Amino acid sequence: MNAKAIAVDTLETPLQRNLSKLVALSEQDAQFLNDLYSRRKTYPKRYELVLEGDTEQRGFVLWNGWACTYKMLLDGARQIVDVRIPGDFIGLRGLLLQASDHSCIAETPVEISEFSWDELLATFRRAPRFATSVLWVAARDEAILVEHLVDIGRRDTLSRTAHFMLELGERLQSVRLGSHVGFECPLPQSLFADALGMSAIHMNRCLRILRERGLMTFQNNQVTFDDRPGLAELAGFDASYMNRRPPTSRSAIAREV
Amino acid sequence: MNAKAIAVDTLETPLQRNLSKLVALSEQDAQFLNDLYSRRKTYPKRYELVLEGDTEQRGFVLWNGWACTYKMLLDGARQIVDVRIPGDFIGLRGLLLQASDHSCIAETPVEISEFSWDELLATFRRAPRFATSVLWVAARDEAILVEHLVDIGRRDTLSRTAHFMLELGERLQSVRLGSHVGFECPLPQSLFADALGMSAIHMNRCLRILRERGLMTFQNNQVTFDDRPGLAELAGFDASYMNRRPPTSRSAIAREV
Known part of the structure; x- marks a missing residue:
């Protein structure tokens, strides 16, 4: 697949649709998204993407499928914190804390890409406009939480x-x-x-x-x-x-x- | 007041206590906090610091007093989103959205400093370590929301x-x-x-x-x-x-x- 073909793929992903609502992304931004997209992996339904207390400081982009984040109470009750759909990030908050404050499970088969805290920061430094988009998406997610x-x-x-x-x-x-x-x-x-x-x-x-x-x-x-x-x-x-x-x-x- | 005296004041503020838990802040960071602290203003109890829909893209540091953020429903019911105590930021999420998604009212007389989105970004560029602290505080606030x-x-x-x-x-x-x-x-x-x-x-x-x-x-x-x-x-x-x-x-x- 040549670079142009990949770019077209990425343009059509839900993440690109979310981010490009905000600013026209640069070629560098597109490159990061392409890199992320090209290393996506598939996981089955019920796969636990994140467990509460995880200390791996990694985030995910959900390209396909549905997931939900939740917390379990001591008495076994479950509170769904939010539903994650294609184009959403998973675990942005956990990247900043030392451990994840929630769990996340695939509700259907999912296609996701993983990224590390260091990788995200490096991208932010290279592409501050992209950083603003990601922070905006995080703020929108928090508004949904409210x-x-x-x-x-x-x-x-x-x-x-x-x-x-x-x-x-x-x-x-x-x-x-x-x-x-x-x-x-x-x-x-x-x-x-x-x-x-x-x-x-x-x-x-x-x-x-x-x-x-x-x-x-x-x-x-x-x-x-x-x-x-x-x-x-x-x-x-x-x-x-x-x-x-x-x-x-x-x-x-x-x-x- | 000389620079040293101001630095001591700031070290003793709750915001400094919150931020310095994370990393030893640089002199530059301290300078920004000092600047913020020196321009604090007092507002009376019941003062509306933020109204839902505000488009001014400003945030506040609460130095003294208590405030709460809330949303009003059409039927007049009120949901308190969170309680803000000394050392907390107010309106970080609203800085990223085009308008505030909630209101904020002083529950006691308060001392606050206002800052703009541009000012925060400029500080982030000058002092990425400070930026990390602020983002961590934002992530902690979101964990509290969860x-x-x-x-x-x-x-x-x-x-x-x-x-x-x-x-x-x-x-x-x-x-x-x-x-x-x-x-x-x-x-x-x-x-x-x-x-x-x-x-x-x-x-x-x-x-x-x-x-x-x-x-x-x-x-x-x-x-x-x-x-x-x-x-x-x-x-x-x-x-x-x-x-x-x-x-x-x-x-x-x-x-x-």
């Missing part, structure tokens, strides 16, 4: 289910893996229960009510927004927290590059 | 109250504003209810039960851990997610500086 907190802290179970599904739909749409009317979803209902602090039975009941009200359907691995405006109203969903642009256009870094 | 998510998602109301109080105590102790047996707390009970997804009445009941069991007391603005091991056991509290060291010792940045 909304997740609001979901389970202050939204009733119907609204929080609607909000979480709309958010996931928006994220998938932005990497062209979903559309305005829905997305294919390989995750079981029980995982959404663990994400939203509900029992599996309660989650099942919520999904039934949403379907009966004509708002959304989750069946046969397919989420369909039957009435997206109505669903968004119920959820109080406003996607702006995910779509905010970074300040690169007027930042010192942008001027410098 | 625990907060677990609190309200999967811990029962007694455990989550105990966990949140122990965490706050640990954070205060690390900037020498609390001890192993407790801390002075200017926040009202209702704020903890809004942080933990509970009603004020339910929070009051939880605190009564914890007191009656001899585990902790929250009275007259004072939190006392009457039986810290018992409280930690109830909460499943393990402070390691806050105390993990950054990988500076073996990072490219550390070698470079």
Whole structure:
């Protein structure tokens, strides 16, 4: 495969779509992404990518498949921290701490590339514009975490289910893996229960009510927004927290590059 | 005031305590902290430091006093995202997004310094070791957010109250504003209810039960851990997610500086 062909591959990856929303990436940035992409590996469903307490200080890019990050409690309860879809980083926070504060498991077969802390820093020094993009993605991920907190802290179970599904739909749409009317979803209902602090039975009941009200359907691995405006109203969903642009256009870094 | 005197002041601030846990800061780093410290301003209780949607891309260092970040829902419910204590940054995430995804209000009179995105980036370029410290603090804050998510998602109301109080105590102790047996707390009970997804009445009941069991007391603005091991056991509290060291010792940045 020649360099040009690789570049085309990478341009079409979800990570490139996420990052290039922000700034036109340089050739150097594209090279780093190409390098990462070319050394991707495949792992089976249920493979544990990260275990809480891991001290290896490595991160991953998820190219294909779905994963979720979670924490286990002493009593065996599980809290899903977030769902990772193609184009997402895994373990950025763990790179900075001495050990990972969460676990991450593949929910489908996945294609991922691993990178080290040193490698990321070296890239940041070579390509500060790329660094800004990565930091922006990290900030967006944290904004999603904050909304997740609001979901389970202050939204009733119907609204929080609607909000979480709309958010996931928006994220998938932005990497062209979903559309305005829905997305294919390989995750079981029980995982959404663990994400939203509900029992599996309660989650099942919520999904039934949403379907009966004509708002959304989750069946046969397919989420369909039957009435997206109505669903968004119920959820109080406003996607702006995910779509905010970074300040690169007027930042010192942008001027410098 | 001569340079030496300022340096001593800064060394004694909670921010310095937080950052210098990681690496011995350089003179340049100290200079930036001194500059920040010397331009601090005082604001009254209830002052809105940040409003959701603010586009000013500025951050703050909190030198004195307490603040909290929150999101309001359309129905008027409030979710406290986190409590900010002396030595904490405010608005780091908003610096990277185009607008703040949350609001922040002073819960007591506060002393803060404001800085811009450009200023932070300029400092990062001059002092990469300082940048690593700031990023580590941001990662620690995000780890606290993840625990907060677990609190309200999967811990029962007694455990989550105990966990949140122990965490706050640990954070205060690390900037020498609390001890192993407790801390002075200017926040009202209702704020903890809004942080933990509970009603004020339910929070009051939880605190009564914890007191009656001899585990902790929250009275007259004072939190006392009457039986810290018992409280930690109830909460499943393990402070390691806050105390993990950054990988500076073996990072490219550390070698470079």
